[in-house]
Amino acid sequence: MAAEEHAGHRKRLDEKAARLGFEFLEEHEQLEKLLFVAVPQGNTNPMAHKLLEQCGSLYGVLTADVEELMKVSGVGRRTAQFLHDLFPLLGCVERCMILEGKKRYPCLQTVEEMGDYVKTLFYGKLVETFFMISLNQHFQAFRVDKITEGNAEETPIYVKETVKLALRTSAKYVILAHNHPGGSLIPSRDDIVTTGALYRGMETVGITLLDHIIVAHGEFISLKQMDAF
Structure with missing residues (x-):
C-alpha cells in the first residue's frame, strides 16, 4: 500500500513539473524530483527536506561535498555523489551551449566573452582552482588545462611549468582563470604578483x-x- 502511495505521489509531482515547468516547482519539490533518479523507489520528500535543512538551500545542496551530504539520515554515498556531480554537469552543459553557437571553438576576445566562458569551469568547485585556456591566432579557445588545485583558501602557481605547458599547446594567446571559493572578487597581492610574473614569462616565449x-x-x-598587469 505504501509503495502504491509513493508511486502515486511521484506521478503527481512529475505531472505538476510537466504542467508548470521544473523551474516553477517549490524548492523542496525540485530537489525531491532530482532524487527520483538516485532513489528509484520510496518517498524522497523527507530526504529533500532534511537536505535543505542541512545545507540551507538547493544551491547549498548542489555545492556541498559528498561527506557533508552523507551526514543527512538516509543519504548514502551513491545519492550524495549524484547530487555532488549535478553542479559540475551544469558547467559542462553551459560550455556545450557556447561551443554550439561558436562552431566548436569559442572566440574569446572581449572581457564578457572570457568571463562567461571561464565561469562555467568553476561550477561545483569548492577549493581554489587555477585554469589556463589556450587560444589560437584567431582568438579561438581550443584547450583548457587545470594547472593546479589547492585548499579552500589558496593554490600555488608555478610560473615556469605554466609557461612550458603553454608552449606545448602551441598557444598564441592564453587566458588565466581561478576562483575565490570564499566569495570575494578582490584580487590578493599574490594574485597580482603571480599574474605579472606569468605575463612576463609568456612574453619571453612569444605568447x-x-x-x-x-x-x-x-x-x-x-x-x-x-590594470593589474
Whole structure:
C-alpha cells in the first residue's frame, strides 16, 4: 500500500513539473524530483527536506561535498555523489551551449566573452582552482588545462611549468582563470604578483597573456581591466 502511495505521489509531482515547468516547482519539490533518479523507489520528500535543512538551500545542496551530504539520515554515498556531480554537469552543459553557437571553438576576445566562458569551469568547485585556456591566432579557445588545485583558501602557481605547458599547446594567446571559493572578487597581492610574473614569462616565449579572470559565486572580474598587469 505504501509503495502504491509513493508511486502515486511521484506521478503527481512529475505531472505538476510537466504542467508548470521544473523551474516553477517549490524548492523542496525540485530537489525531491532530482532524487527520483538516485532513489528509484520510496518517498524522497523527507530526504529533500532534511537536505535543505542541512545545507540551507538547493544551491547549498548542489555545492556541498559528498561527506557533508552523507551526514543527512538516509543519504548514502551513491545519492550524495549524484547530487555532488549535478553542479559540475551544469558547467559542462553551459560550455556545450557556447561551443554550439561558436562552431566548436569559442572566440574569446572581449572581457564578457572570457568571463562567461571561464565561469562555467568553476561550477561545483569548492577549493581554489587555477585554469589556463589556450587560444589560437584567431582568438579561438581550443584547450583548457587545470594547472593546479589547492585548499579552500589558496593554490600555488608555478610560473615556469605554466609557461612550458603553454608552449606545448602551441598557444598564441592564453587566458588565466581561478576562483575565490570564499566569495570575494578582490584580487590578493599574490594574485597580482603571480599574474605579472606569468605575463612576463609568456612574453619571453612569444605568447600573449590576454587576461586573468577571477571568479566568485557566479561573478567575475578582469585583472586586465583593473590594470593589474
